[in-house]
Amino acid sequence: MEKPSIILRTVCPDRPGLVSQLTSWISHYGGNIKHSDHHTDQDAGLFLSRIEWDINDLAINKSEIYEQFEKIAIDINGKFNINYSDEIPNVGIFVSKQNHCLIDLLWRVRNGELKMNVPLIISNHPDLENIAKDFKAQFVCIDTTNSSKSSVEKQILNLLKDFDIELVVLAKYMQILSDSFLDNYSSIINIHHSFLPAFKGGQPYHRAWKRGVKLIGATAHYVTQDLDEGPIIEQCTVNVSHRDEVADLIRKGRDIERIALARAVRLHLNHQIFVYDSKTAVFD
Secondary structure, three states: OOOOEEEEEEEEEOOOOHHHHHHHHHHHOOOOEEEEEEEEEOOOOEEEEEEEEEOOOOOOOHHHHHHHHHHHHHHHOOEEEEEEOOOOOEEEEEEOOOOHHHHHHHHHHHOOOOOOEEEEEEEOOOOOHHHHHHOOOEEEEOOOOOOOHHHHHHHHHHHHHHOOOOEEEEOOOOOOOOHHHHHHOOOEEEEEOOOOOOOOOOOHHHHHHHHOOOEEEEEEEEOOOOOOOOOEEEEEEEEOOOOOOHHHHHHHHHHHHHHHHHHHHHHHHOOOEEEEOOEEEEOO
């Protein structure tokens, strides 16, 4: 069994000596570094660092780590996050009628590929309830047709709180979340069925077919108040040709939608993503 580790992500203005300063702090407390990744965005003038080290035999306890590193963060004028590899978050999945992304995520959880719990699945249709039952998740169908958007979203927010949900995954959830909802809950990953920024919004495969594109894509991104414009985490593509009809594009797209979404969720769970300036740096 893999030993638990500590993951430190740091973003700060770039300057000489930062790697030495960070690794020396870890070494001072007896940390044995497993992975160390760094990047300098020269245009933004930012230094990004992800360091992972063994938690065993560390000469400092968990409650002190944050407090002690905060002193370093102040010195380097940086922001940081500290996480632990043995943390298993609760994840809520939102769906509508399409099942391919939901089944793929649940299968990967069951097989240990995605280290997360899925206690809650929310949908605006009842179609996928049996899938939720098969995977021992609570399925909640919320009528979005005969209820106001504000009342629906209030119910959803209460459910997220009740189930202690740390991340929401929109696995083909064909509803737009309001700005008010996103003000209250912002840790959300969506899968969009196009190679963003091309073909934002609805029916991207139909529009791509009309344009005669030679490849189609799927994009997993964080959700923001700007539709389909959140920071991109993962993208996949597949070639298409003049022989393909819209149905062929949709069929091919399902495969890459599953892959892109699963990769994005795994990267998030492993704390390999930095979000800054409306974009991401992914240390995979």
